[in-house]
Amino acid sequence: MKTLSALLAGLSLFISPLQASAGSIASAAPPALPRAVGTGISFQLTPQQITQRYTSAKAQLEAALRLVVALPADQRTFANTVKAMESASADFSDAVEPMSILGYVAADPLVREAARSLEEEAGQYQVALWARPEIYRAFKQYADKKETLTGEDARLLEETERGFKSSGHALSExxxxxxxxxxxxxxxxxxxxxxxxxxxxGFIDMPIEDLKGMSEDYIASLKRTPEGKHRVTLAYPHYIPFMDGAHSAEMRRQLWTKFNNRAAKKNPPLMVEALRLRDESAILLGYPSFPAMQLENRMAKSPGQVMDFLKRLYAMVRDRGQAELKAMLEVKLQDDPTAKRLEAWETSYYGEKLRKAKFAFDEEEVAKYFPVDKVVSGTMRVYEKLFGVKFSEVPAEGAHHPDVRLLRVDDAAGGGTLGYFYLDLHPREGKYTHAAVAGLIKGRELENGRYQRPVALMMANFPEAVPGKPALMRHEDAVTYMHEFGHGLHQILTKAKYASFSGTSVARDFVETPSQMLENFAWQREVLDEISGHYEDASRKLPPELFEKMLAARSFNRGLLYLRQIAFGMADMTLHMIVPKETSMLFGQFMELVGLIPSPDGVKREASFGHLMAGYSAGYYGYLWSEVLADDAFTRFAKEGVLNSVVGMLWRREVLEKGSSRPEIDSMRAYLGREPNEDAFIQKLLR
Known part of the structure; x- marks a missing residue:
């Protein structure tokens, strides 16, 4: 899933200058912000403290920029102008992002509301801040000197200039x-x-008869109402198993509709307005469309290139997806001989029935071998072997919830502590409902020569413990965990000089590559022996016969899976190109004509498609683009050894440490020793 830099995009100009509110430059420097010990973060904040700390952070940024602006033109250097702006922006981001994240994870609704207000105000503030002519004038006075720069300094100058252009400094006032x-x-x-x-x-309170087909553990995990019913929520640990296994077609329809109609009353008008405003902003800046503007600095350089890529993939998997849909319909015909098609709320159910019939294994049985604690500890051991690090769990003092865990990440070769990684793994009311990683503190060189230790946070919604059993993961949850942990490693192992290039601050169509590459490890026997262990006896690893069945089923319904991703990518790009006044019809057409699964009238699936309103606008194709590179990257491990630390350290050194301090394609070339290609991805599609 997405890194939270996508959700919180814009809290640093040079990471994303698109979200930044005006204010005059302060006349006096404020007192320094208090910093907690260890990670440097205190999450235990009241709404009032959030406001106070934000005000202080903004005052510090204003004071720093006031000093830059005041310099005479002939005294300007890279260090006192461009680097000073970057440092001031990064300091502001380090202060604000740990507070903004509380809008997604805080248990107190008042704190969540205060953090959301802060995020909104900070975004508006930076938009107007970097549009100020006196700040651009200071930058241009230095840039006009045309001094020779190299490496990351030259790249920072280039990216800063691009950021100011995006802020409209070539336009009239x-x-x-x-x-x-x-x-x-x-x-x-x-x-x-x-x-x-x-x-x-949303939720549905169901009597026990509506839960036929669900396991005892699943039912035990549900909250009981005073009336004796069982509450099934829209959280993933409730929603996904229910859609896979519940016998009641009517209750599956109701739950599917609630899930896919989240925010349906409020969000469609917001999306329509955003599409229009994005288009207007692009036209103002001289671009033919918003996608053309967005893609200028990405690996895919034009909307045409993106659509050609998606159409080519569609042609490869269309027939396979249609055959998979037909096979599921044949299973439905056994229940309903008059059936003509599969409804959207039936695909998971009949897909699971068909998978069980073909491959003879049950996800509930598999989950017994993946206790959450075992997956967490095993993943750490795997990544320790691969990337030369050492994880230690330390007290998460001051964390935002008692369930949150904190890992210290040290360099195994004696390089000291590299950073910290918070794990917030289970659902709760008001928490972000998907899986993501937030970069809270960016790794970067400080003025005193010390390298700032990065801090990241994983938010996920994995199942919780039930009476008599620990929290268990499905294998797909373990894959997700290894993926998200990869985003954390990308943040923490950075050695980029500047925050703008640090960690996951890379091209949007590359950001998923390191994590998608790591998904492959969750399918390797050597790795499964590390991350699996029966909850009753950890020495009992995933049985070989069960593993073989899982491998055989790995490509099950792969055609439909990729058609869905292609449909999302095409819908995203087309919505931004056409800029319709109503989004549901077009979005639904792509889901039906490309994804092959129609939605009933009145369902507004785009209302909960948060990617289109965050960092993946005109960029959802990036998941597939990144996957091509990820599969190519894994070929070295497949050939030279899954747990080969030499290859792992090469990946760390040439990709994870670099961030975007150089073009991402150069990092891939350095790691692969050749030009990247699509061969491994295409082979996977055709299996």
Whole structure:
């Protein structure tokens, strides 16, 4: 899933200058912000403290920029102008992002609301801040000197100039003001869109007869109402197993509709407005469309290249997807001889029935071998072997919830502590409902020569313990965990000089590559021996015969899976190209014509498609683009050894440590020793 830099995009100009509110430059430096010991973060904040700390952080940024602006033109250097702006922006981000994340994870609704307000205000603030002519003038006075720079310094100058261009400094004063207003409004729309999804905590209270087909453990995990019913929520640990196994077609229909209609009343108008404003911003800046603007600095360089890529993949998997759909319909015909098609709420159910019939294994049986604690500890051991690190669990003092765990990450070769990684693994009311990793503190070189230790946070919604059993994961949950942990490693193992290039601050169509590459490890016997162990006896690893069945089923319904991703990518790009006044019809057409699964009338699936309103706007294709590179990257491990530490350290050194301090394609070339290609990905598609 997405890194939270996508959700919190814009809290640093040079990471994303698109979300940044105006204020005058402060006349006096504020007192330093208090910093906690260890990670440097205190999550135990009241709404008032959030406001106070934000005000202080903004004052510090203003004071730092005031000093930059005041310099005479002939005294400007890279260090006192470009680097000083970067450092001031990074300091602001380090102060604000750990508070913004509380809008997604805090248990107290008042704290969540305060953090969301902060995120919105900070985004608006930075939009207007970096549109100020006096700040751009200071930058241009240095840039006009045309000094020779190399390496990351040269790249920072280039990216900073691009950021100022994006802020409209080549426009007239009136157009620049209009662009700033648009960008500020887009910040508000994005924050509101995500908040509306998070706040739609739907559920259905069901009598026991509606839970036929569900396991005893599943039923035991459900909250009981005073009336004796069982509450099935929209959280993944409830929703996914229910759609896979519940016998009641009517209750599956109701739950599917609630899940896919989250925020359906509030969000569609926000999306329509955002599409229009993005298009207006691109036109103001001289681009033919918003996608053309977004793709300028990505690996895919044009909307045409993206659509050609997606169409080519569609042609490869269309027939396979249609055959898979037909096979599931044949299973449904055994229940309903008059059936003509599969409904959207039936695909998971009949897909699971067909998978069990073909491969003779049950996910509930598999889950017994993947206790959450075992997956957590085993994943650490695997990544220790691969990447030359050492994980230690330390007290998560000051964390935002008692369930949160904290890992210290040390360099195994004696290089000291590299960073910290929070794990927030289980669902709760008001928490972000998907899986993501937030970079809270960016790794970067500080003015005193010390390297700042990065801090990251994983948010996930894995199953909780039930009476008599620990928390257990399905294998797909273990894959997700290894993926998300990969985002954390990308953040923590960085050696980038500047925050703008640190960790996951890479091209949006590359950011998933390191984590998608690691998904492959969850299918390797050597790795499964590390991360699996029966909950009753950890020495009992995943049985070989069960593993063989899982491998045989790995490509099951793969055609439909990729058609769904292609449909999302095409819908995203087309919505941003056409800019319709109503989104549901077009979105639904792509889901039906490309994804092959129609939605009933009145369902607004795009209302909960948060990617389109965050960092993946005109960028959802990036999941597939990144996967091509990820599969190519894994070929070295497949050939030279799954747990080969030499290859692992090469990946760490050439990709994870670099971030975007050089073009991502150069990092891939350095790791592979050749040009990247699609061969491994295409072979997987055709298996």
């Amino acid at each position: 009136a157009d620049r003001a209009k662009l700033s207003q648009i960008r500020q409004r887009l910040t508000v729309l994005s924050t509101q869109f995500e908040a509306n999804i998070a706040d739609d905590q």
